[in-house]
Amino acid sequence: MRKLLAGSLVAATVITGAATPARASDAGTRARQSYEALQRYLYQGPDGHDLFLENYPKQPTDQQHSYVWPLREATAATVSIAETSGRYRKDVKDRFAALQLYWNGDSARPGYESYLPPPLGGGGDIYYDDNAVIGLELIRGYEASGDRTLLQRAKQAFAVDTRAWDTDTSRACPGGMAWVDNPANNFRAANVTGLSSELATHLFRITHDRDYLAWGTRLYAWNRKCLQQSPGLYWNDIGYDGTVNKTLWSYNSGSMIGAATLLYQATGTRSYLDNAVADANGALDHWTQGDNLYNQPAIFNAILFNNLLLLDSVRHDPRYRSTIERYADREWASNRDSATGLFHFQSSGGGAYDPAFPAQTLEQSAMVQIYAALAWKQGDLWRIA
Template identity: 45%
Template sequence: MVVFKRLIRPVLAAGLGLALTAGMAVQPAAAAPASSAADRAASSYAALKKYFGTSNGLLLEQYPNATTNNPYSYVWPYSQATIGALNLAGIPGRGYAYDAEAKARIAGYAPYWNAGTTPPGYDSYVRPPLGQGGDKFYDDNEWIGLSLIQNFKSTGNRASLARAAQTFQLVTHGWDTDTTHPCAGGVFWTQAPWSQDRNTVSNGPGAELGLHLYLLTGKKSYLDWAKRMYDWANGCLLAPNGLYWDHIDLAGTIEKTQWSYNQGVMLGASTLLYVATHDPKYLRSARSIASAALAFYQSGKGFTGQPAEFNSIFFKNLLILDAVHPDPSYRAAMAGYADQVWTTYRDPATGLFHFDPTQPVTLLQQGSMVQTYALLAWPRAAYLKLA
């Protein structure tokens, strides 16, 4: 029987300028030394390999894995572990030790690839003979496509670039063409029949993927599609507070939770649009989203009130903005969050992050923290290698 189950994302309660908004409840901590960040990334990835590794190079969904019938992880957590390995490989002076690991993680996408559909793309679960495949999620394919772009930028592997272009074809296939729908247009979240939502997170990273492809190839169709996705999200899911809601369904109902990764992909898309077009309105937009997001998430529970996998995406995009328009507060906010997680949620005996002690540790969150610590060991000059 085809596997249709997908990891359910946790449900939580839901100005321009260089400086952060004054008077925020939590001020960013000073950035940790790069060597400390690199050590933390290496330790976190070693724990990932020890507790989530399998004999064939794929990864487990969680540890312990006894509560799931699946012997391997879904592709969404696998993609985030892969990005963690890519980020480790990018650390100056020591990343070379992870080159083979990053290559192996990229190769591990192959069992998820479904060449038998039109257009082809990555299923949510491994395909026969290892598993029974699963529904395609457009955001899954976008995360993978972005990781392939990062791999191409780092290694020059043209097969990665070609496969990233294939995933973008799938993304554009997911565009809503029914003009009778409320807020017509937008990329759907999934091909699964049980959801007809169009999400910020199926359009923002789609725009980013298109922009990277445009910047690498010069093909204007990529830029046109990226603008189309970006404009749809701004027209349909931008809230009055300058942040983005989650999704809209076909009844026109908007789910108004403001997840950190939604802000990340839209500020990242804004930044890349500025790089691609040199239009200052896009840079103003990116800075505005960053300022509003930092003020919003650094109040109350802070970033630890958001899932770690969402924060890693937000902070990566914040660093991309930092490369284009440097602001020390961006990295400082990231470092403050990373320090808090290290001291509060990490088990020193195993190196695993227990965000909920009543639940198994997930590959998704372990891989996300690898990403965060590794990027804190990167210099600003390298941030535009990210995707």
Template identity: 40%
Template sequence: MKHSVPISRPFSTSRRGALAGGLGLAAVAATGWQAAPSAHADGTTAPAHGRLPAHLIRAQQAYNALQKYFYDPDSHFYLEQYPYTDGNPWSYVWPFGQAMVATQVMSGIPGIGRRYRSDVDDRFRALEAYWNNQTDPPGYDSYLRPPAGQGGDKFYDDNEWLGLGFLLRHNLNGRGDRTALTKAEQIFDLVTYGWDTDASHPCPGGVFWTQASWSHDRNTVSNAPGAEIGLRLYLLTGKRSYLDWSLKMYDWVRSYLLAPNELYWDNVHMDGSIDRTQWSYNQGVMIGAGALLYRATGRRQYLDQARRTAAAALDFYAADEHYFDQPAEFNAIFFANLLQLSTIAPDRLYQKAIRWYADQSYQRYRDPATGLYRFDGDNPVTLLHQSAMVRIEGMLSWSPRDYRKLT
């Protein structure tokens, strides 16, 4: 791959000494300030007032492009990709949920967040078109329910991302949003329902990936995000069952999917074989679960486990720029959990790695004509990719004291 600008290397723990003297980033915008018009949530712009941080400008640009090319104001739904080609007209719930969280991140930016609050409300209203209360327990289908769509199988990880989104809403609303908390509790009930109770299975236990009959995998991302939900609910309510379930999910992943390099594999198949892919979001959710377990129990072992995985992941994905072998949405989840860990165990390399990725993505993959991120060349831009970059740039625009709210 050729680039028109000099490319600096990604950050890793093995380069800690070399980083002491400064960033050396190729993108001046990473730490610089520049005058630019401020963008409103509806896509309009207002005159610049002072000089704005580059990541704030880029977050607004990415969000405006998201709304312009993916959002339909009549239905309040999103396209799955742009340009739309064929298949279902609207996005599945997993991409929609990531756009919803990206909107919430915009609403958490100091100084401008209030502009996005009505957009957040709009996302949560539209999300309910995926809700299926005809099943016991209820949950979100993978696609829009009638009349907007035909519904779809329930995926436990889809529902877990949404549960974390409801908890983020609760956090951003001053911890007083009972409706959001209740929905997170309902989703956690669904997650525990998905626990494999057949002791004869290989690697017994674990939450299944989906209720669909065509898969019986149990994944890192169907367990660790569930643990994160349970731990946040425990910290909010004090109910011991939330902590107990979270420990079961966390311990199951560590028992069967922890690799020798301190990273986590993807899933266990029903024949006992293991998919040894090491996706960045798997590392993120286990880092986040470890950090929350430390907050919930005070046990140092969980914090140490989270820090070891964070250090191993920074080295692993920095080597040969493996960050760009990962989908942007996976990296966004990884980075959110790194920032959450940083509130307990500060490490300047966490944010530096995120800035490096944001800067390089902006230089290499952003189409300046549209503001869309084209990670897949001339193929359609996905809602997942664009939402991820809104989320990443938006998080970099947050005050570090608020990172604990991230999910």
């Protein structure tokens, strides 16, 4: 989430393809084809430590392997598609093993680093949003497998994120979570705060440790108080000086829909469900206007969509799935190279098809996640996000 958080998107014209909403079987086929392209062109194989490239073709400025965020999304893609077929179980194990290569437990401030620590790389900063989404994926892996090692790692990831909570009560809107574990950080961000609320609430649901519930409710309440523009829309961040970055991203809508849904499931408090539904309606009213959704990064939309389906498991609304289907069909028709199965977006921020722009592990994984999610059984959606 490095490059995207700091800037704003340039609107792009997207080629509209005629599309009929895909059935679950069609979505499953598309997920498999997109995953096979990810594996063929971006996966580096056992000799490459089961890691991925950042881009295909590899760019002159790329490191030897991807940063941790693309690998997290490749892991999420693998977990999601494994839900639709038993043939990817080994791949799931490989992904979680590779993800652990980014964990630096030797530091006085441990965490998943943005790039591989020694001996495979030179390491990188610890971004709290990376640790939040990794923790969430570890939860999904635990729910699918029962592997308590993954649960323990999710707890460790959340412990990293507790360092992000700002305790300076003199700031405008005290609280909230820093983006990166670096003295230069000077703002509290919606993404890490909302995603960490989801992670904490998942951990409460599993462990019944009320400290996790206290964190989940605290983080959720701060985002609503300090960064909610309107139902379903959340400003990006607030500086230590009180300056608000009013950029809107679809995944901030998604994390708060998911956090409210999980808090409702954890507590039975009806207001959380009401908030989740209101946020879903507000988010869809905004993101389905014009090309708003298509000008967002595909990975941000994948997070929004999974959280809409999580809410759908509690309060069904056909609008959630139909929105995802329309997006998935349009991207299949207009943004995919049929010769390779790779998606080429106009920029790292989304937009129209551009074969001159490299395919990315990040966005290819996002499309796998989106198609796979449409193929999940309704009864399993409670653990999709």
